[in-house]
Amino acid sequence: MVLTLPILASAALSAETPAVFENSFLAWLTNSIFVTAIVVGVIVWIVRSCTRKLELIPGAGQNFLEAVVEGAYGAAESILGDKMTRKAFPLLATLFIFILMSNWFGLLPGVGSIGWGVKEGFLSLKEMEVPLLRATTADLNMTFALAAVSMILWFYWTMRVTGPVGFIKELFGVKGGMSGPILLFLVPLFLFIGLLEVVSILVRPISLSFRLYGNISAGENMMGTMINIGNMFHCPHWLTAVLSVIVPIPFYFLELLVGFLQAMIFTVLVVVYLQLSTTHEEH
Numbered sequence: 001m002v003l004t005l006p007i008l009a010s011a012a013l014s015a016e017t018p019a020v021f022e023n024s025f026l027a028w029l030t031n032s033i034f035v036t037a038i039v040v041g042v043i044v045w046i047v048r049s050c051t052r053k054l055e056l057i058p059g060a061g062q063n064f065l066e067a068v069v070e071g072a073y074g075a076a077e078s079i080l081g082d083k084m085t086r087k088a089f090p091l092l093a094t095l096f097i098f099i100l101m102s103n104w105f106g107l108l109p110g111v112g113s114i115g116w117g118v119k120e121g122f123l124s125l126k127e128m129e130v131p132l133l134r135a136t137t138a139d140l141n142m143t144f145a146l147a148a149v150s151m152i153l154w155f156y157w158t159m160r161v162t163g164p165v166g167f168i169k170e171l172f173g174v175k176g177g178m179s180g181p182i183l184l185f186l187v188p189l190f191l192f193i194g195l196l197e198v199v200s201i202l203v204r205p206i207s208l209s210f211r212l213y214g215n216i217s218a219g220e221n222m223m224g225t226m227i228n229i230g231n232m233f234h235c236p237h238w239l240t241a242v243l244s245v246i247v248p249i250p251f252y253f254l255e256l257l258v259g260f261l262q263a264m265i266f267t268v269l270v271v272v273y274l275q276l277s278t279t280h281e282e283h
Helices: 031-051 060-080 082-105 140-172 183-227 237-246 248-282
Strands: 114-120 126-131
Touching: 031 060, 031 082, 031 140, 060 082, 060 248, 082 140, 082 248, 140 183, 140 248, 183 248, 237 248
Parallel strands: none
Antiparallel strands: 114 126
16 A cells, blocks of 8 residues: 555546455445445434434534525525425435535545555656545546436426426427417427427536536646645755645635535536426426
8 A cells, every 4th residue: 555645646537446355345346436435424424413312402413404404495495496395305405415525525635645556647746546545526437427316317307297298398399379470480490499408408417427527526636736736846855745735725725615616516407407397387
């Protein structure tokens, strides 16, 4: 096992199996799946700790958890309405909390910087081949899985609300209650617009997954560069050590904000997709 600076440690699109798990029944366990299990365990532990003893007058943990859930539910309800929110809120809350915790877990010391094998990397700096821990949302497999599940459930709920015929009419039908000869000009136009909408729907899983993956992996690379900035400018060893501690500090706060924003953006986009395809039926 080696400890190196995480320069471009997460640049690959797919995760790898750490050497400790190779040639065993855990060969399927990649570093990002391992971190996913840790993140899920932490979330479950926090929720269980806050809700172990529910009280009429809540304590600090229960009060915090209730505030988070009620605030998130109210925000979703203001966009989706009560009926759709009751169906979709478990997915939306899970997406936001899991992505947020995964993004922030990737900033912990040791994630992406402890592993096996050393190779020459960018600017002849050493980087490891296989890290033991890898940020979950810096793995395209995970972000695409999150996007795919979200879009499958979006399609299911949309079909339950509009039905196949209503969905097709909403995509290709002429809007605005137009009638008469003008329809000869509007029908081809709305057919073309409907085709563009179909393409945009098919692209949604790709855009959702690459947006999250790109921002988180780019943040990791930036942090690695800031940590190793002393070596990049060939500074003395003592100055390199000092710079590796001081320079990354403001970027850590930036990455905390980016992690929150990316979790929010992913969840809000799923909410918007649901709102566009379902709430017009409620009105």
